[in-house]
Amino acid sequence: MAFPKRVRLVEVGPRDGLQNEPEAIDTATKLALIDRLGAAGLTHIEAASFVSPKWVPQMADHREVMHGLRRHQGVTYSALTPNLKGLEAALECGVDEVAVFGAASEAFSRKNINCSVAESLERFAPVLERARQAKVPVRGYVSCVLGCPYEGQIAPAKVAEVAKALYQMGCFEVSLGDTIGTGTPLKAKRMIEAVARDVPMEKLAAHFHDTYGQALANLYAVLEEGVAVIDSSVAGLGGCPYAKGAAGNVASEDVVYLLDGLGIESGIDLDRLAAAGNWITRAIERPNRSKAGIALASR
Ligand code: HMG
Numbered sequence: 001m002a003f004p005k006r007v008r009l010v011e012v013g014p015r016d017g018l019q020n021e022p023e024a025i026d027t028a029t030k031l032a033l034i035d036r037l038g039a040a041g042l043t044h045i046e047a048a049s050f051v052s053p054k055w056v057p058q059m060a061d062h063r064e065v066m067h068g069l070r071r072h073q074g075v076t077y078s079a080l081t082p083n084l085k086g087l088e089a090a091l092e093c094g095v096d097e098v099a100v101f102g103a104a105s106e107a108f109s110r111k112n113i114n115c116s117v118a119e120s121l122e123r124f125a126p127v128l129e130r131a132r133q134a135k136v137p138v139r140g141y142v143s144c145v146l147g148c149p150y151e152g153q154i155a156p157a158k159v160a161e162v163a164k165a166l167y168q169m170g171c172f173e174v175s176l177g178d179t180i181g182t183g184t185p186l187k188a189k190r191m192i193e194a195v196a197r198d199v200p201m202e203k204l205a206a207h208f209h210d211t212y213g214q215a216l217a218n219l220y221a222v223l224e225e226g227v228a229v230i231d232s233s234v235a236g237l238g239g240c241p242y243a244k245g246a247a248g249n250v251a252s253e254d255v256v257y258l259l260d261g262l263g264i265e266s267g268i269d270l271d272r273l274a275a276a277g278n279w280i281t282r283a284i285e286r287p288n289r290s291k292a293g294i295a296l297a298s299r
């Protein structure tokens with residue numbers, strides 16, 4: 001299979017990247033980051049998460065973030081909405097797109113959203129229905145597609161089952177999360193092949209965390225399979241509060257550098273993106289985990 005000509009990046013730094021930060025990050029810093037990402041050419045930015053502030057305190061300012069956006073033309077600003085309460089609040093804030101998030105692991109589902117996989121799908125149905133009325137597209141996430149912090153190995157068939165359920169329920173795209181970053185390229189390929197038997201390849205996104213340093217290699221493997229949507233986080237920020245020890249997402253700068261080298265269009269200005277990564281890591285006093293970002297800053 002040939003590489004896609006163009007890849008769409010979904011920047012999850014402001015949400016996945018920041019949700020696990022222990023120190024409070026003020027809303028103005030989040031907004032300045034989102035602004036810089038839009039200016040760098042990102043067209044899809046996951047800006048906030050309408051989850052319980054008791055579960056994820058860092059995302060408690062979701063309303064202020066959504067209301068404070070300086071919107072760039074052509075940019076979709078999305079948010080996580082695990083239930084109707086979250087969706088209604090996100091709609092009030094003028095969200096462009098929302099996402100529900102399930103898992104291919106029963107144990108992770110319980111830890112992350114306090115219900116079984118089957119219950120989560122039941123909970124998502126009214127969210128999809130309400131979003132359809134509001135004409136807001138819904139993305140679906142599946143976590144633990146290449147391993148679970150509690151259950152270990154996860155069968156590709158289980159990933160395919162949950163991805164298919166989300167797709168049939170009306171999710172326009174299903175993002176496959178290697179939540180703990182334990183995947184390796186052949187495993188990633190086999191998982192994508194299994195899911196693509198049930199969900200069209202063009203409806204799939206790769207959401208790989210980089211805990212074991214395999215995320216770019218895994219992305220290369222699934223690009224070869226035809227995946228053309230990649231989730232990433234500027235400066236490799238992040239981690240999941242319900243997957244202890246999990247590192248951030250693959251760094252957006254590293255993905256853009258890879259895509260540029262492969263001649264795959266992304267529409268992103270790497271220098272501006274790298275500047276945004278350097279800026280946010282300084283602002284929140286975190287290490288920059290993008291190799292390309294560090295290299296570009298030291299030129
Ligand atoms: P629950 O306790 O089962 O829900 O939590 P509940 O309906 O019984 O509500 C309990 C309390 O939460 C109530 O408040 C509700 O009002 C409140 P109280 O009466 O106790 O004061 N509540 C809410 N507040 C604000 N917004 C809401 C909301 N819903 C209920 N939407 C729930 C269920 C899903 C709410 C909870 O488990 C939760 O918030 N979980 C969030 C977990 C999370 O955000 N995890 C990280 C994101 S997922 C991720 O990172 C993976 C991903 O990146 C892909 C990958 O890498 O694999 C996407």
Ligand code: MG
Pocket residue numbers: 016177179207209240249
């Ligand atoms: Mg994630």
